[in-house]
Amino acid sequence: MPRVSLFVTCIVDQVFPQVGLAMAGVLDRAGCEIEFREAQTCCGQPAFNSGYRREARTVAEYFLQVFEDADYIVVPSGSCASMIAHHYAELFDAGDTRIAGLASRVWEFSRFLVDVLHVEDVGARLERVATYHDGCHALREMRTKEAPRRLLEHVRGLRLAEMDAAEECCGFGGTFSVKFPEVSGGMARTKIDSILRSGAEIVVSTDSSCLMQIQGVLSRAGTGVRTMHLAEVLDSR
Amino acid sequence: MAEPYQHKIANALGDPKLQLAIYSATGRLADGRRRTVSTEAFPDYQELRQHAHEIKKHTLNHLDFYLQELERNVEARGGRVIWARDGQEARAFIRNLARERATNLIVKSKSMTTEEIHLNEHLAQDGIEAVETDLGEYILQLAGEKPFHIIAPALHKTREDIAHLFERRLHAAHETTPERLTAIARAALREKFLEAGIGITGANFLVADSGMVVLVENEGNARLSCSAPRIHVAVSGIEKVIPRAQDLGVFLNLLGRSATGQPLSVYTSFLSGPRREGELDGPEEFYLVLLDNGRTKVLADAEKRQSLYCIRCGACLNNCPVYRKIGGYSYPWVYSGPIGKILTPQFMGVHQDPWLPFASSLCGACAEVCPVKIEIPKILLALRAEITEAGIQKGGMVEKLAFRMWAWLMRHPRIYERVAPVAAAAASRLPRAGPLKAWLSQRDLPPLARRSFRQLWRERRK
Numbered sequence: 132m133p134r135v136s137l138f139v140t141c142i143v144d145q146v147f148p149q150v151g152l153a154m155a156g157v158l159d160r161a162g163c164e165i166e167f168r169e170a171q172t173c174c175g176q177p178a179f180n181s182g183y184r185r186e187a188r189t190v191a192e193y194f195l196q197v198f199e200d201a202d203y204i205v206v207p208s209g210s211c212a213s214m215i216a217h218h219y220a221e222l223f224d225a226g227d228t229r230i231a232g233l234a235s236r237v238w239e240f241s242r243f244l245v246d247v248l249h250v251e252d253v254g255a256r257l258e259r260v261a262t263y264h265d266g267c268h269a270l271r272e273m274r275t276k277e278a279p280r281r282l283l284e285h286v287r288g289l290r291l292a293e294m295d296a297a298e299e300c301c302g303f304g305g306t307f308s309v310k311f312p313e314v315s316g317g318m319a320r321t322k323i324d325s326i327l328r329s330g331a332e333i334v335v336s337t338d339s340s341c342l343m344q345i346q347g348v349l350s351r352a353g354t355g356v357r358t359m360h361l362a363e364v365l366d367s368r
Numbered sequence: 369m370a371e372p373y374q375h376k377i378a379n380a381l382g383d384p385k386l387q388l389a390i391y392s393a394t395g396r397l398a399d400g401r402r403r404t405v406s407t408e409a410f411p412d413y414q415e416l417r418q419h420a421h422e423i424k425k426h427t428l429n430h431l432d433f434y435l436q437e438l439e440r441n442v443e444a445r446g447g448r449v450i451w452a453r454d455g456q457e458a459r460a461f462i463r464n465l466a467r468e469r470a471t472n473l474i475v476k477s478k479s480m481t482t483e484e485i486h487l488n489e490h491l492a493q494d495g496i497e498a499v500e501t502d503l504g505e506y507i508l509q510l511a512g513e514k515p516f517h518i519i520a521p522a523l524h525k526t527r528e529d530i531a532h533l534f535e536r537r538l539h540a541a542h543e544t545t546p547e548r549l550t551a552i553a554r555a556a557l558r559e560k561f562l563e564a565g566i567g568i569t570g571a572n573f574l575v576a577d578s579g580m581v582v583l584v585e586n587e588g589n590a591r592l593s594c595s596a597p598r599i600h601v602a603v604s605g606i607e608k609v610i611p612r613a614q615d616l617g618v619f620l621n622l623l624g625r626s627a628t629g630q631p632l633s634v635y636t637s638f639l640s641g642p643r644r645e646g647e648l649d650g651p652e653e654f655y656l657v658l659l660d661n662g663r664t665k666v667l668a669d670a671e672k673r674q675s676l677y678c679i680r681c682g683a684c685l686n687n688c689p690v691y692r693k694i695g696g697y698s699y700p701w702v703y704s705g706p707i708g709k710i711l712t713p714q715f716m717g718v719h720q721d722p723w724l725p726f727a728s729s730l731c732g733a734c735a736e737v738c739p740v741k742i743e744i745p746k747i748l749l750a751l752r753a754e755i756t757e758a759g760i761q762k763g764g765m766v767e768k769l770a771f772r773m774w775a776w777l778m779r780h781p782r783i784y785e786r787v788a789p790v791a792a793a794a795a796s797r798l799p800r801a802g803p804l805k806a807w808l809s810q811r812d813l814p815p816l817a818r819r820s821f822r823q824l825w826r827e828r829r830k
Contacts, residue, residue: 139821145788146814148821155825167825172778178771180730182752186775193779221749267731300689304729309803311727313381316810317693318729347811 133248135163136201138237140211140339141173147339153366154207154240161250170197176214179222180305188222195219195229203247204237207362208338209269212239217272239269241337241361245278252285257367261359262294262331264322264345266338270298279337279361286364296325303344319348326356334358373698373723380695386524390695393523398686400629401737410625420618421741424677427611428667434576434609435658441579445641447654454661455485461657462487462568462601466496469599471565475557477583477590478502479570480518480680481603481659483702487568498568499560501589503553510537516696518703519627519682524695557589567593567651571604572679573619574656577612579640581656584623586634594639600651602639606658607667607676619679622739626681662715672747675710677740684734684744690727700724706734710747718754722761725751785822792816 135158139151158165175190194215198204206212216234223230244250261283269275283291302308302318309315322345326334334349334356336342342358349356380386405413427434439449452458466472474491476482476498488498488509500509504522508515510533515521522530527544534540540552569590573582581602583590594600610619624630643650666676685691685705696704700721701712709724718725725748734744755761759768777784793816795804807813819827 144821145792145816148817148819148824151821152824152828167822169822169826170781172781172784175775175778178775180749180752181726181767181771182749182754182756183768183771183775184753186771189775190778221746267729267733271732271736298733300729300731300733302689302729304731306803307726307729309806310723311377312806312810314377314690314693314727315729317381318689319811321689321693343814344811347807347813350812351810 132162132164134202135165135205135243136198136203137165137167138171138174138198138204138206138211138215139167140206140208142339142343143207146343147360150207150339150360150362153360154205154362156366157244157253157255157362158205161244161248161253163248166201168197168201174211174214175222176211176218177305179214179218184222191215191219191222192229199229202236203243205240205243206237207240207360208340209239209266209273209275210338210340212237213268213272239273239275239337241278241282242273242275244365245281251281253282253365255285255289255365255367256287257364258288259333260290260292260331261333261335261364262292262326262329263297264294264301264326264334264336264341265298266336266341267300269337275337279335282361282365283335286367289364292329292331294325294329294331296322299325301341301344303340305340308344315344316348319344320352323348323352323354323356327354332356333364335361335364337361373700373721376698377694380698381693385526386695387693389524389526390692393520394517394686394692397520397628397682398737401626401683401686402629404625404629404631410621410631413625416618416622417739417741420622420679420739421677423610423615423618424740425674427609428607428673428676431606431609431667434611435606437576438574438579438609439658441577442641442654442656443579445579446644447579447641447656450655450657452657452659452661455487455659458485458603458657458659458661459487459490461655462566462603463491463494463496465599465601465655466491466494466566469565472496473560473564474498474566474568475501475560475564475593475597476505476568477570477585477593478505478521479568479603480515480702481570481605482568483515485603485659485661487603499557499564501557501561501593502585503550503587503589506553506557507533510534514697514702516704517682517685518680518705518707561592561596564597566599566601567595567597568601568603569594571602571608571656572623573616574604574609575611575613575616576609580613581639582616582620583637583639584620584633584635585637586628586630588635591635591637594637594651595649598651599653599655600639600642601655601657603657603659606660606663607678623679623681626679626683626737626739666711666714669714671750672710672714674742675707675714675747677742678707678711679740680707681739683737683739687733687737689731689733690729694727706744707742710742710744710751713751713755718751718758719760722755725755726761785820788820789816 175187179187216237302315346358500506507522517523571581572584624633642654691705
């Protein structure tokens with residue numbers, strides 16, 4: 132039985148706790164031994180992406196301390212998983228033993244299911260037309276392209292209607308969304324045009340931060356399309 | 369952000385006609401690229417990218433060696449190399465050459481390097497007319513504008529715009545088909561080609577082992593610029609050198625595909641100096657101006673040196689969701705898009721436009737399509753770190769303090785657990801300002817959860 136330590140990102144913890152619960156439920160049913168370390172907080176990405184490397188490093192050091200002896204660290208976010216798996220290397224010396232092998236222990240949720248547990252059918256059921264948004268870091272840094280789609284294809288009652296701009300950024304980008312709100316908003320509106328063209332009722336992704344941006348614009352535009360994290364879809368029965 | 373750019377960005381976003389023009393033109397170029405580099409169309413693409421990256425890396429790590437080899441071989445073929453530390457030295461050489469050869473008309477083919485040193489404006493001040501002969505550049509020169517895009521300079525101009533411009537500036541009839549518009553430009557330019565004393569081109573590649581300048585184009589105007597006038601001057605950044613002629617097989621296969629979705633551009637010219645005895649064509653004199661203008665400064669930084677690998681294909685612009693919104697005129701320098709975002713701060717210094725490296729969602733689409741694998745997001749992050757380190761961005765002090773407090777809080781989970789909901793509740797009651805106001809200007813905000821994940825988890829465990 133694989134031992135899984137959940138890293139519930141700060142945005143999931145504070146804004147979308149149901150995503151964390153859904154992920155725990157799916158992993159539990161897939162036969163994992165799950166733990167949640169309460170001392171955890173954030174991966175440090177907000178500081179790193181804003182150029183505050185010293186602050187990012189102190190938070191990263193804290194993360195590594197909390198998860199020191201964890202086997203698998205599974206994350207409901209491609210972006211946060213990539214911060215840990217790839218960008219920590221830029222914050223520490225190359226020879227630092229704390230980051231050695233980190234990339235093979237930290238997994239984005241959907242790829243952990245498909246590539247480590249070899250599970251594609253989690254027994255979920257959801258009667259919806261769904262479209263999938265490729266989060267940029269999930270797609271380009273964590274190579275998450277096939278896994279979420281395979282999982283969605285096995286959800287009973289769900290039809291996957293790909294949008295034409297699935298791989299285009301939603302415009303969130305962390306502090307970019309508030310430093311350049313008009314540009315970020317413009318990007319999001321281009322994204323939702325593509326979503327609406329797909330005819331989907333729900334937008335699914337691996338990252339709550341993208342979904343917060345997309346939901347915010349969908350709601351502002353008065354559309355009835357809703358966003359759901361992949362974990363919530365897979366936890367539907 | 370600096371005021372003028374805020375306005376430029378707002379103008380671009382608020383112009384539906386421009387938005388459509390940018391979107392459709394960059395979309396067409398990006399689609400073309402995607403088709404020609406697909407696994408079915410071009411199975412070796414990824415290996416070739418890596419190969420190109422390695423060649424550029426090797427060459428720039430030994431740039432002194434290859435530049436000297438290039439100089440020897442250019443001169444052995446009867447050309448001359450001029451080393452220009454900056455724009456002023458490059459311009460002075462060209463101006464003096466024009467004076468010595470008693471010409472005041474120059475034809476030019478498209479060159480971002482000469483845009484970089486504002487060559488045309490300076491020559492005009494000295495009474496020398498430099499005429500752009502690339503159709504897009506010619507349109508912009510008539511309109512008094514700068515390139516909007518590295519490879520499609522007049523991408524933002526509609527056919528109707530161009531028809532009006534030709535009517536006004538060339539007293540031409542009102543024509544709106546691309547064929548007729550091109551014919552008008554061609555007739556006007558042909559006169560200039562025949563009269564010009566000097567032809568100036570850029571260079572796509574400089575080949576060290578054969579002293580060759582390689583030019584890639586679709587219109588034939590570059591070929592004419594370096595063969596019709598008596599004198600050919602190529603102006604190139606020092607980073608354009610590649611070691612061997614055989615390396616062109618790597619780069620030419622990548623450049624056309626990445627730029628426009630062409631397996632090979634229409635014209636590829638291999639120019640090896642002035643006409644020799646017994647040859648029928650080619651210029652009588654050939655000069656290669658090798659420009660530094662800040663490149664050695666970039667070269668000195670081992671981490672960001674890869675910025676100089678760029679072969680100016682424009683793929684990063686076409687695939688950038690930010691460029692596709694704000695367009696080429698929202699960037700402070702001639703190089704726009706993702707590549708401009710990393711080149712500008714390195715050439716001009718981070719102090720000049722400290723907002724620029726932050727104007728990215730770090731989506732990584734640029735790095736994904738870059739034919740020489742420049743890690744643009746990584747360089748943006750390094751530049752952001754330099755800027756916050758120097759504390760020069762707007763609101764930098766407040767932000768730094770906020771991140772210090774945040775970093776402390778993130779190491780104290782019990783306090784974080786209590787503080788986060790209180791802070792959020794307080795923020796929602798305060799007048800809408802700062803980041804919250806910025807967020808709400810564009811989209812709705814979900815409410816914070818009543819109970820955090822950690823609280824729910826704890827309850828479930830009981």
